[in-house]
Amino acid sequence: MSTPSADLPIDETSRARLAADGLRLRIVDGTDAAEYEGWFLAETRGFHNARPSAEVIAERQRNLGPDRRLVGVYDDTAGIPEQPVATTICWPADLTVPGLRAVPAWAVSGVTVAQTHRRRGIARALLEAELRTARALDLPVAMLTVSESTIYSRFGFSPAALARDVTVSTRRVRWTGPTAQGQVRLVTPEQLREDGLAIVERVRLARPGQISYSGHLWTRQLGLSAGDPSAPKLQTIRYDDADGTPQGFAVYEITEDPSDFADHRLAVKTLVAATTDAYAGLWRYLLEVDLVSTVTAHLRPVDEPLRWMIDDFRAVRVSEFDHLWVRVLDVPAALTARTYGAAGRLVIAINDPLGFAAGTWALDVGDTGEATVTATDDPADVSMSVNALGALYLGGVPASTLVAAGGLAGDAERLDRMFRAPVEPYLSIWF
Ligand SMILES: CC(C)(COP(=O)(O)OP(=O)(O)OC[C@H]1O[C@@H](n2cnc3c(N)ncnc32)[C@H](O)[C@@H]1OP(=O)(O)O)[C@@H](O)C(=O)NCCC(=O)NCCS
CATH class of the missing domain: 3.30.1050.10 (SCP2 sterol-binding domain)
Structure with a gap:
């Protein structure tokens, strides 16, 4: 069963504008295997990703939520006419705002235009169509994360939540933060499938900028999506408090330095903590992993307390970037x-x-x-x-x-x- 967000007819203004150029803007039926495959191959190519296997395509189609609105622009004269020359995928998600509450927002994703059709106004037609669609669905805000920060200002979006990448030189640091009262446990990604998402959901309203999500956006963090080449290297840990209740988890990957076995790099992919105790427990564990000299963490909050929990502030380098872009519609x-x-x-x-x-x-x-x-x-x-x-x-x-x-x-x-x-x-x- 689909939902109003998937079923609402295509925006007439943009449809007519693209039709004048011989292009067909239309909803893509994500439940039809051939339709979905054409759309997904175009989107994947648009981001220069490897061509997905039949297994990956089938899994992504199976996990497509009924609220996903897939849109394609088709050119009957294109080399592969069954694949759209432009794509978007949008859905409603809850965006946390100040006050421990959320606003329904239109998540815009998968915006691609084929190299053969770039810079002739197709993305503009798609974006404007999606903003009008959001308005028609009574969604007061649209949001996206971006490949390039030069594209979306012209459509009224702006960075609203920044993020940081963090690099820690672990040889330089000694833990001076609180001593965690619970325990870090090695767990399998499968064990985190439900426990981990429950923790994500528990902390979601505490932070403006967080969004509700599940499905592929969740399983890919654990390496549980089909065809994920990084999956075999991922390590998963869970933090249980003194009562044994899961309060946090982390996913990380270690890369060896073949010339020095004591100089490995540990990359934190995800770290979620529901309590300060869990935060301290997880970070301390990660900074003290043997044979590792550098820990990196991607996409961390700008107020990460980590630097205040170690004895060498300058052992942590940060670089900041725009992350969530927001556009007010109502x-x-x-x-x-x-x-x-x-x-x-x-x-x-x-x-x-x-x-x-x-x-x-x-x-x-x-x-x-x-x-x-x-x-x-x-x-x-x-x-x-x-x-x-x-x-x-x-x-x-x-x-x-x-x-x-x-x-x-x-x-x-x-x-x-x-x-x-x-x-x-x-x-x-x-x-
Ligand atoms: C980004 C992309 C979708 C733009 O598609 P497009 O159809 O060429 O864009 P349009 O012709 O509709 O351009 C619309 C406007 O954006 C501008 N623009 C488009 N791409 C831009 C870019 N990468 N950087 C800066 N400006 C850009 C155009 O100059 C035009 O400006 P104007 O209307 O104010 O004069 C396309 O280049 C693409 O698929 N890139 C690779 C995938 C990607 O990065 N997608 C974005 C995901 S967040």
């Missing part, structure tokens, strides 16, 4: 979905070339942090681009940064008192 629904740090009334003028968020809006925040939002003719206290609104939305980007960058004019201090979240936004996966 201002009242998006802004009332979160809470705010200070009470008061703020009139916000928003400039949105695509129209979705444009207007002047009164944000009234009560003493509990809950807000109401109404359209108003009152003079604006602050004015900003829809991109700036997306950057502010999860509470991680300071308004003063946006004022300096030119996307926002007004009282940055007041905006920060209202919009900044007590915890930095963070998304722990790619999608």
Whole structure:
């Protein structure tokens, strides 16, 4: 059974625009094996990935959630006409916002255009279609993680949660953090299939920027998806607290240095901890693995406490990058979905070339942090681009940064008192 997100008819404006160029924009039936294979091969090629085996294609099709909306652009004159020349896959997911709650958001993924058809407006037609589709589904926000950070600003998206890669020179460090009270256990990926996802789900609302997910987005973290070449090297550990309750897990891979067996590298693929005790237990274990001199961790939060738990701060190098991009589509629904740090009334003028968020809006925040939002003719206290609104939305980007960058004019201090979240936004996966 499919859902409204998969069934809603294709966007007519973009369909007509592409039809004028001889291209067919249409929904792809993910339940039809041949249709799906054509779409999946095009998407895989679009990201320059290896051609998937029949087993991988079949597994991905089997695990396709009924809410997945697959879209393709077809060119009957193309060399392989059964494969689309452009793809997207979108679905509704819960995006955590400040206030320990979530907003329904349109996850946009799999955006590819074949090399033979690039730079003639196909991605624009697809993106605009997906934003209108999200609006038609009453989803107030769209979101994506990006291959290149140069593409999506023009559609009103902005980085809202940053992330870090971390490199630790383990020979330099001695653990000075708390002593964990529980135990790290070696487990199989299969053992984490349910326990691990339950922990992910338990911590999801504590961090703005996290999204709800399952299926392939989860199993691939454990190396449990068919055809994963890295699977045999993955190690999985679980942290159980003093009562024996699972409170965290990590997935990592060790790469040998053939010229020095004491100089291996350990790459942390995933580390999720529901308690500070589990966090300390898992990190300490990883930093003390024998024969390893360097530990790297990809996609970590910008407020990672690790450096404060070891005796050499400079043994940890970090590099920061944009990760989750957010686009507000429905201002009242998006802004009332979160809470705010200070009470008061703020009139916000928003400039949105695509129209979705444009207007002047009164944000009234009560003493509990809950807000109401109404359209108003009152003079604006602050004015900003829809991109700036997306950057502010999860509470991680300071308004003063946006004022300096030119996307926002007004009282940055007041905006920060209202919009900044007590915890930095963070998304722990790619999608
Ligand atoms: C990125 C990609 C989807 C763009 O497709 P496209 O059909 O060539 O894009 P369009 O012709 O619709 O371009 C739309 C706009 O984006 C700009 N643009 C497109 N790709 C861009 C890029 N990689 N960097 C910067 N700008 C880009 C265009 O210049 C155009 O700008 P304008 O409309 O403001 O003048 C395509 O190049 C691709 O498939 N790349 C590889 C896979 C990938 O990285 N996908 C993105 C996943 S997040």
